[in-house]
Amino acid sequence: MTAETTLTSGRAGRVLGRRDHSGPAVGGRVRRGTLNTIRWVAILGQLLALFFTHFGLGYELPLGWALCAVGTSALVNLWASRRGRASSRLSDREAALYLGFDLVELAAxxxxxxxxxxxxxxxxxxxxxxxxxxxxxxxxxxxxxLAVVAVVVLSLWHLALPWPTPGFSLEPVFILGLAAALALSTLFVAIYVFSVAEEARRMSHALSATQMALDREQQVSALGALAAAAAHELGSPLGTIAVVAKELARDLPPDSPFKDDVQLLLSQSERCRGILASLAAKPEVGGGTPFDAVGVKQLIEMTAAPHRRHDVDLTIQELVLNSDGNMVAPKVPRRPEILHGLGTLLQNAIEFARSQVEVKALWRDGQLTMTIADDGPGFPSDLLGHLGEPYLSGGDQGRGGEHMGLGIFIAETLLARTGATVSLANRREGGAQVTIEWPRGPLSDTD
Known part of the structure; x- marks a missing residue:
């Protein structure tokens, strides 16, 4: 299956991913060697069953024709084995031909x-x-x-099984019931196994996208720390260059032909110092080292900063209610999971808000409850119970939604790694509300 996922988050109406949804399994999922091995096992089993029944139990089977059917399967498998490497993966069509032949051979x-x-x-x-x-x-x-057709044909036409008791045969009603059971079992197995496998594949792709988002966040954090370290290391030699340039500028006579060159050197060194200063400052504004602890309000501001809109007012409130009377708010770590997960939910709220987004953080005895509320259209009521499921698809009124759920799924999964639970709801006065709750321990222990 091919999947191209954009790690863009959004409300149910935002495009969160793009993938081939014609079926959960397309070309490249099954190895040639796997099907060849399965067929060799089937051929061995068929030969053992034929010889044991014919020679061991004494049933007079049409052994010649039966061996022709098994031999044909063996020849086809030899031919298929030579067509490509065992590690190569078959397309959907090739694998279908493999299995279709096996079905026809078994029916024969x-x-x-x-x-x-x-x-x-x-x-x-x-x-x-x-x-x-x-x-x-x-x-x-x-x-x-094809399997159902084979069952129907075999229930009507087949060579008689040579029972030891002459004239013995199963009742037609029993054969009819057996045919119906096999046909229904075929359909049930196809639907049930396909549904379970599709859900597993969807979850696998969504978790892969989640890991990609986390890896990217960690790389960004590491790059920021590297930039700060580089700026610090380059600051000393650049300062020396600036001092020497100033001394040269002071000592040179006014009519010196090198006066302009020294001034240029001095101005460029000052420019470099400014660039290095900005590099050293950016990690502090955008997140610093991955696990530094900051206040909740600062954390919200830094995660919301890339998504701010001039026409949407973002208000942040932090409240501390501890039973011991301590009113000092604990700090939380700037972990990539928190930065990306919280950033996704804040982007979601800011994007669909009409004019207001309110974020409230409540500390109560080490537990943190954060609510993100906006005055936008809210979540689609018919999809509210399914938001957060990977690759949820559907349309949002007026939003042109195509594929939904992946962004929220990623946010929930990343925040769950920090011990948080996420719940989604629509506000009675209109708009959407996301509640994030951290129990006592995962965050309060980091201050």
Missing amino acids: LLYLTGGLNNPFAILILAPVTVSAATLSRATTAVLAV
């Missing part, structure tokens, strides 16, 4: 050995199960239909 073998009277008829479910777990929805549907 069952036709020769009693049809649905053969207890191994249950193996018809195997190719459909593999497809549902790894291939696309369309491929799985085609293979499921």
Whole structure:
């Protein structure tokens, strides 16, 4: 499956990701060697079953024709093995042809050995199960239909199984019930396994995007610290150059041909000092080293700064209510998880607010509760219970939403790593509200 994800956050109506959603599994998911190995195991099992039934149990099977079917499967597998490296991955179409052939070969073998009277008829479910777990929805549907057709055909036409008791045969009603059970089981397995596998794949892609966001935040923090260190190290030699340039400018006579050059050197050294000073200051404004502790209000201001709008008023309130009477607000670490997760939710609120965003932080005995409220349109009521699910799709009234949920999912996942829980709601007076709660310990221990 291909997935191209933009780590842009937003309300339910904002585009949060872009991916191929035609099916959860497209080309490149199944290794050629895996299907070849499965087929060799199936061929070995078929040979053992045929020989044991024919020679061990004494059933007179059409062994020649049955061995032709198994031999054809072996030849096809040899040909498939030579077509490419075992580590190469098959496209959805190639894997479908693999499994489709296996289904037809198994149906032919069952036709020769009693049809649905053969207890191994249950193996018809195997190719459909593999497809549902790894291939696309369309491929799985085609293979499921092919399996159902095979079940129906085998229930009506097949060579009789040579029972030891002459004239013995299963009741037609039993065969009909068995056919119905196999057909329904095929459909159920296809739908159930496909749904579970799709959810697992979605979660895997969303967690990968979350890790990418965290890695990026850590790289930005590390780069800021590196810039500050470089500015500090370069400051001393640059200061020496400036001092020497000033002394040269003072000692040179007014009519010296080097006067202009020295003045240029002095002005450029001052310019470099200004650049280094700004580099050293930026980490302090934008986050500093990753785990420095700051006040909650400062943390909110620095995470909201890149997303501020001139037409939206951002107000921040911090309140401390401790049972011991201590009114000093603890500090929180500037961890990448907090910076990116909180920044995503603040960007969300600022982007969709009409004119006001209110952030309130309440400390109570080491527990921090933060609410982010805006006066925008709020979350879509029909999607409110599903926001935060990866790749939630749907339309937001007037917003042109396409793919939703990934940004909020990333924010929730990152904040959960710090011990926080996130809840989303719509305000009674209009607008959206996000509540973030940290229990006692994860943040208060860092001050």
